[in-house]
Amino acid sequence: MQGGPQLQHRAITGFNPENIPFGASQATFIAPSNTGLGFLEAVSDADILALSDPDDKDNDGISGVPNWIELANFLTPKPNAITKNGKYIGRFGRKAGAYNLFNQTVNAYNQDMGIVSAYSPNDTYSKETLDPEISNAEIADVVHYLQTLKAPIQRTVESTQVKAGKELFVKNQCGACHTPSMKTANSNIQGLNNKTFAAYTDLLMHDMGKDLDDNYTEGSAKTFEWRTTPLWGLGLAKDSQGGKVHLMHDGRAKSIEEAILLHGGEAHKSRQKYVALSSKEKQELITFLESL
Ligand code: HEC
Structure with missing residues (x-):
């Protein structure tokens, strides 16, 4: 991919913005809501796969496929993980490109905020390897916070x-x-x-x-x-x-x-x-x- 997954084309005074390379495709994303994510993380791969119907066997016009992703080297597969040709089921992000909340958090620090960690030490733009700007313990705390943020509760159920x-x-x-x-x-x-x-x-x-x-x-x-x-x-x-x-x-x-x-x-x-x-x-x- 030209230019990397995410670049910051605006910057605060005194700093240079990152240039988007000519010809790179550009997509816009807004931040998703962050509540209840621990529930989504705790669903088994088997349950997700059971909902998938790649050949539309039930003929309802709806197939649904997992995003099969390469596991980043800092991640450990979950118990009973299901794989296909060495790839794993992604579940977070608009394209389900992140394996779990740990993966999402490490990527977000690096790509959304430009903060490198021991898990992901390369700057997306310059490609330089940098010293960690956040500790592993801080990342673990953020992951735990995301896992335990309450899910929204339906109101007026009885109407x-x-x-x-x-x-x-x-x-x-x-x-x-x-x-x-x-x-x-x-x-x-x-x-x-x-x-x-x-x-x-x-x-x-x-x-x-x-x-x-x-x-x-x-x-x-x-x-x-x-x-x-x-x-x-x-x-x-x-x-x-x-x-x-x-x-x-x-x-x-x-x-x-x-x-x-x-x-x-x-x-x-x-x-x-x-x-x-x-x-x-x-x-x-x-x-x-x-x-x-
Ligand atoms: C084939 C699968 C599918 C069906 C059927 C479907 N949706 Fe969706 N829906 C999606 C996907 C995928 C998105 C995300 C699309 C995007 O982000 O561009 C979405 C997004 C939405 C959103 C926006 C949510 C947000 O926070 O941005 C709403 C609201 C929604 N759907 C309601 C419905 C309703 C109501 C129906 C039935 C009339 C429906 N959908 C049928 C797959 C489906």
Whole structure:
């Protein structure tokens, strides 16, 4: 890849920004929400793989594949890890390119913040090997913090509108990717040990069509494939995004409805089902999504 995974093209006064090489492909990403990630980390590979249907055997137009990634040398595979040709199942990041929260944290320090560690000592831009600017213990603390940040809890579960909306969510195939319920495997963090939770993601990659193709890849992910975004906390997003939502990987959708209408590829049929709903049904579905 030309230029590295992430460059900082703006800088504070007195420092030079990093130049983006001519011809390098450029994709925009907004930061995902960071709550409940410990649950996603504690799901077994077998459960993720069970949701995948690469040849669309059930003929619903939705396949879903894991992002098979190379394991960085500082990582240890999880117990019962499933591999394919020596590659492992990625699960964090918009393209599921990071193996676990430790991997994500090390990469984010290096690529998003330009802070090198013993695990990832090379500066992305200059390629120079530098002395660690953060200790391994500090990284471990941040990982533990992310693992134990509480998941958003659905509010108004009992309202009839929300219940009707949830039924429409399933009937319109939204749940075929945004899996309504998952469970964790064994975890040495008690709160994450064998728990059922509702993140509304299958952690798989889906072809989302050409409008969402932005020429960017990680691992085995194609440029038009994206990991299903968890929908828990969606109704709280406005408050954490400055009063207005910014949805999809690059934040281009300014409302939940706009986000749904951007669904193409494997999700095209589901989008069309949404479009065909009556305005009352649309409102029920949106009210359900806002309760998450
Ligand atoms: C084929 C799989 C698939 C289906 C079916 C699907 N989605 Fe998605 N959804 C995704 C993926 C993948 C993304 C992330 C796309 C991106 O970031 O560009 C996403 C993103 C979203 C987002 C934006 C979330 C955020 O925080 O940015 C919302 C809202 C959403 N979907 C709702 C729905 C609803 C409602 C339905 C049913 C009408 C639906 N989806 C059907 C895969 C699917």
